[in-house]
Amino acid sequence: MAGDGANKLLALSGLFPVYKPKGPTSAQVVAQLKGKLLKEAGLKEYVKKRKQTLKIGHGGTLDSSASGVLVIGIGDGTKMLGTMLTGSKKYSTEGELGKATDTLDASGTVTEEKPYDHVTKEDLDNVLKSFVGDIMQVPPLFSALKRDGERLSSLLRKGVTVEAKPARPVTVYSLSVRDFQPPLFTLNVECSGGFYVRSLVSDVGKALKTCASVKDLVRTKQGPFTIEDHALKEEDWTIGRISDAVREFAPLLPTPPGNKKLKTDNSDKIIPSPE
Incomplete structure (x- = not known):
């Protein structure tokens, strides 16, 4: 009993x-x-x-x-x-300019390094404006998304060739710079479900004519x-x-x-x- x-x-x-x-x-x-x-x-x-x-x-x-x-x-x-x-969800993320990885964060292997000395806080503020609202985003290859019932990240670790998922609509409700100490920068993000902060940081790096990856990520709010x-x-x-x-x-x-x-x-x- x-x-x-x-x-x-x-x-x-x-x-x-x-x-x-x-x-x-x-x-x-x-x-x-x-x-x-x-x-x-x-x-x-x-x-x-x-x-x-x-x-x-x-x-x-x-x-x-x-x-x-x-x-x-x-x-x-x-x-x-x-x-x-x-x-909706809120995140605080620390990104690192000048360094790209295969996972788009610090857990992965570095795949590219580029100069970042030209990037200013004003540049970052201006670039972020284009990522607010309804946007299209390509999910990371290393993710919980699945192909034939198996996670893409698991397939990649087995050496299986995986194609990127097509861009999909997501929404960014707010996006701001909390700190800027190159090569590190910290963003506050409020977004819809299905949004990947790692993809955001990577895309921001490209828009700044360098590269970037996530160094730290904290989900501060969910619902x-x-x-x-x-x-x-x-x-x-x-x-x-x-x-x-x-x-x-x-x-x-x-x-x-x-x-x-x-x-x-x-x-x-x-x-x-x-x-």
Whole structure:
């Protein structure tokens, strides 16, 4: 018979954000979180006929070399994760002028180096104007996008030749320079789902007649959740704290017509169904 901890865990349904550190993939963070919760509840993982002990997932991949807000869906909350994929996000990124890599960030192999001494902050400010609004963007080859069910990044690491995905429409709501100390520069970005900051930094470098790559990337906000006010660090990954978070953060989520009531422990908060 399941104990109180197990009952409380399995009754959870909703969304909450966690802090993802640099290093692990988003999937590894979810697996670690799931393992901790199941262990606390005294439950073992099983998968049978597509049913799992605990349904849990994330709402938008964050690069392993990046840190920041990762939105988690638990129970029936996993059905709402699509809203996080398409919703707005904010990032702080540090770029490095004069250096290009195959992954478009510091985790990759340097493929090109160019002079950058001619670039001024005024040049950077002016170039950024062309990247605000509705734009077309080519995703990085090293990404979570898939071909025939396998990630492009996995295919590339196996030595398989991969063609770039076609440019696709994305939206940049705001873009500004926070710091400029060549070769380093820091940008604040607010964008739509499907946007790649690595592609932005690379494209900005080309527009400045040099090259550039991401040195550091932090997702500071996803949907209504911010890194400062909402993201749970690993020490808070407990059944009690997550139960409180699901209940506490539910009012931050929109409630469009046709919403579905998702029950949390001792809570009747209304959380929207996926569109």
